[in-house]
Amino acid sequence: MHRRLFHTSTILFILFISTLLYSCKQKEKTEEVETVDTTTAILKKALTFYxxxxxxxxxxxxxxxGRMYTVPNRQARDSAKVGLHKPDIQRADGKGKYDAGLVFTKRSPGYIYYSSEKNIVYNTENWSASISFWLRLDPATDLEPGYCDPIQITDVGYNDAGIWVDFTKENPRDFRLGVIGDRDVWNPNPEGPDNENPIFNARLTGVKNPPFSRDSWTHVLINLSGLNTENGEASLYLNGEHQGTRSHIDTPFTWDYPLSNIYLGLGYIGLMDELSIFNRALTETEIKALNSLDKGVQTLLE
Known part of the structure; x- marks a missing residue:
């Protein structure tokens, strides 16, 4: 009789523990889903362009x-055409991270861009933003000689209130983040090419042996905070992992806002997809969430 009672008590205790563990696991799953949903909602609220x-x-x-433009050169703004009008760049089904994407096939004159105005929430006193996109290429074999900027955001050029990432001009190619303020402040007495100037190079955040490949997509995220203050910061993330931060950026970024543009694929050869911009710097949790969205940023709009 005592053995039966002991056996029954043991079974009940095991059932109780199992039920308790199951409840805890279900609670953890629910909390994870709620955290993801909350992060998604917060990201959606911060989205300014996609x-x-x-x-x-x-x-x-x-x-x-939201329209794309094509222009023969930066000075020929009056000649800009709405749409994609460069034969070496195509929008191709099945070539994107999730569906279609942009295919850049060779280096050639001309530019494609989106207007920055309102799509990037520029501020002359305290400016923060995040820029996110995906690339797929083998830099060593796909790129032609010379510097290559997959994205460049500026009203003048790369060296004057410009924000960009680039691949260096020779193999093995580094991948660099440039956040370069007003040229007349950081280089008032220029001598020689700016991109060979030690003062210029000190303003870059670089990655050696970056994880780009023809076989997989790489997520690139630029985080900007506090620009146009004395303590601006710029950080680079690849596949959700922090690669470097440049702190204490105190050089002003002065734009003629309506003339600033988001240029894509300057000298770039490879695939690009999922360009999105947010109105503030993202947290590391948000960056990882953005990196792992099942349907990309489209998930935020559903």
Whole structure:
């Protein structure tokens, strides 16, 4: 009789512990889902621009002008055409991270861009933002000689209130983040090419042997905070992992805002997809969440 009672008590205790563990696991799963949903909602609120390239080169979501433009050179703004008009760049189905994407096939004259106005929330006193996109290429074999900027955001050029990432001009190629303030402040007495100037190079955050490949997509995220203050910061993330931060950026970034643009694929050869911009610097949790969205940024709009 005592053995039966002991056996029954043991079974009940095991059932109780099993039920308790199951409840804890279900609670953890629920909390994880709630955390993901909360992060997604917060990211959606911060979104200012998104181009998936799935059905068009125009943005899926934009606070400003969402149309893509093509221009023969930066000075020929009056000659800009709406749409994609460079034969060496195509929007191709099945070539993107999730569906369609942009395919850059060779280095050639001309530029494609989106307007920065309202799509990037620029501020002359305290400016923060995040820029996110995906690349797929083998830098050593796909790129032609010379510097290559997959993205460049400026009203003048790379060396004057410019924000960009680039591959260096020779193999093995480094991948660098440039956040370069007003040229007349950081280099008032220029001598020689700016991109060979030690003062210029000190303003870059670089990655040697970056993890780019033809076989997989690499997520690139630029985090900007506090620009146009005495303590601005710029950070680079690849595949959700922090690669470096430049702190104490005190050089001003002065834009003629309506003339500033988001240029894509300057000298770039490879695939690009999922360009999105947010109105503040993202946290590391948000960056990892953005990096792992099942359907990309489109998830935020559903």
């Amino acid at each position: 181009a998936s390239f799935d059905t068009s080169v125009d943005a899926d979501f934009a606070l400003g002008d």
